[in-house]
Amino acid sequence: MSQPPNGSAPPDPDTPAPAALSAVPTQPAPPGPATAPARPAAPLLPGPSHGSGPDPSHGSGPDPGGVPPRRTALAEGVERLRAAAVTEPGRLRALGALLALLVVAFGAVTAWQAAERTAAAGDVLHRSQPLSSEAAGIYRSLAAANTAASTGFLAGGQETKDSRDRYEQGIRTAADSLVTAAANSEPGSASAATVADLNRLLPRYKGLVERARVYNRQGYPVGGAYLRYANDLMQEDMLPAAEALYTSENGRLSDDYADAKRPPWAALVLGLLALAALAWAQYRTYRRTHRVLNRGLVAATAATAAALLWLVAGHGVARSQLSASHDHGVRSLTVLHEARLASLKARGNENLTLVARGAETVTVGGEREDAYDAEYRTEMAALGADLAEARRLADDAAGERPVAAAAGDAARWRERHRAARAEDENGNYRQALEKVIGGRGATAESFDGVDTALATALAHEEREFARAAGAGLDALAGLPQGAGTLAALGAAGAVLGIGRRLSEYR
């Protein structure tokens, strides 16, 4: 590295290189029109920022080495700028630089903000919504497994193939979903901790249920005690954790929605500024030259306006599609998920009413009631409210049909449950059991009906969501690249346009 002694004239790149100077002056400068090639544009950009040659308005190219006492490059640059500012070509150069800068900045900010919103919309469609559904799925499959386990217990030592299959299915789905959730949660986040908790609790739960089965088969009541313990673990630790996961994934979904829908203010303001500056530059040119059109500036204006329009339209469409996906998809999905959870909880409590046989009571309005039956009624009321809401939100027949079917099954369920409770309260335990876990005409049938119908409705709303959110994402497609290209074109146009004017001073 050479270190030039200070004070001496350094031939460093800051000093106006002959190339920079020569580019302008080499053009023999009659104020003639027409030739305006791309070449003079290039040096114009670095021109004012570097401080171009001393007094370029004279057009004479003095040898830089010829002036003996030189001050620092900065001081010289400032002086030259000041000198340039009072001359028209200097002003033109500054103007050209400003226009180019504004347009380029607009393009860059647009590309950046559009890319951000595209990413957020992509996250809504491909990440946070699927993860939110996945979390609801974890909750549902855990609750389903637990309900199946208690049904198996009710049925006696030899649980049916159906209840065993349901239990295994629930555990398997939960385990699979946990793997997905673990892969998608950020390390160290609350979600990651919750997923880790669930991963730790799931085998523990399964161990307890297996022990319960073994003892049940041997005819020992300690099997029932294990099942109660497993149920406590599920109700008190696992389901709340799954619920927390669902809540946090839903929060992430809301965040992604907000990110995708936030108006790109910076890009909009810069776009308007660039347009205003271009308009003013053209007005100024018109005032001074009485020429109406400067092709370069017109092209720059057109490109900028196109980019701005594209931004406004593209993001506007994306916003409205995303809003639609939220209103018609996510809201329905949330309500349907909640309805499904309520039906599962109601079913679990219905079973536990028979498992516990009046062991737990609560006081409701001064009356002692079976705790599980009271809980069943709370969940059924929630199910009814959720179904009514889902019906209100359903915006087509295909969405409404399964919801109506679920509501019908829920009504039948309530009726059958009342009959089963009456049997139990009259001491006819076996008949009550038959009415709850038996075959045709049992509440099990109604519950299955509700569950199947809700699954259908959920699948439908998932499709609706994916369609609308996909349309929103498509509306943003190509916007970052397009805005960048248009801005580059616009900047080039502005520079060319100003270059044309500048060349008139040669």
Place this chain on the structure above:
Amino acid sequence: MRVRDPRARLRGWGGVGAMAVGCVLALLLLVCLLPAFRPAARGLGAAGDGGTGVTHGEPARAEAACTDPERQTLAPSGADGPTIEEIRSRPEEKRKLIVGVDQNSYRWGYRDPNSGGTAELEGFDIDLVHRIAEEILGDRNAVLFKAIPTDQRIPAIQEGRVDMVVRTMTINCDRLRDVAFSAPYFRTGQQLLAPKSSTITGYDGTLAGKRICTAAGSTALSQLTADRAAGKLVASADLSVTVPSQLDCLVRLQLGEVDAVVTDGALAASQAAQDPTVALKGDAFTTEYYGVAMRKDADDLVRRVNKILVDFRADPDGWRMSYRTWLSATLGGGEEDLRKSEPPRPRYLRGS
């Protein structure tokens, strides 16, 4: 150990003397303060181990009035009264005896998962319930079983959710304040259950630092708490694990969450029968009697149940048959084992 023996014995006698003096003082005080009090309720038996509460003013009354709780019941009678009439007059479908039972006590009150889907509760307690229903309502199956956790037995009776509780319920003085008991139908005592490989040898110093599981609201828990406060149980014993039903203790024991279980010997034997790796450690350290609990004012029902119990015990197909069916497997089927569990000849010392 031998050297300290006489002195310890001396101290022991001193303690007993002090207790006796305390008892007499408390009794005097009571008689002075409450002239209407009827000392007839006091049993004839010697002071026994009822003196622990003497130092406290408030429980002294009950303790002094109640030395042999298993005798504080009404004389048997077959006459019907308002309570029985009410049960009989229940409408058709509901004309059933509502009984609080356990469904978790192996061979006492439980549901055999392999009983072929009948879902019937069965066991020694359940036999007795069927017998009572047959005598009162003429149908041994006219019963509505309510499974209740240990600490809900008294509230269930007081709130009228059940007519009676037949659920391995120990007759004691505290409970006599809230409910009425029948004559005893079974004799047992608190006993310790631990893994066979455990260093715990019995209700003694080997429990230092060990976690002991009991059912919430059980006599075991109150006994252990009192013993620990009195220094009879090592202070480092951890009693913090309580569960709704004694069987839940076996789950905790198998999972290694506790080191030992204390419950009635009869139930501890049921637990041991379900897991060959655990065993009863040491002898029973209390003597207790199971009774049928009813509402405090259901005098006719108490008398009737006492009558049924007399017949039940006299009937060769009654008490002894039920014992052989359900309990010989867990408590031993020898004649001596039966005698150990059979309560003494009942005494009916309650006036009204």
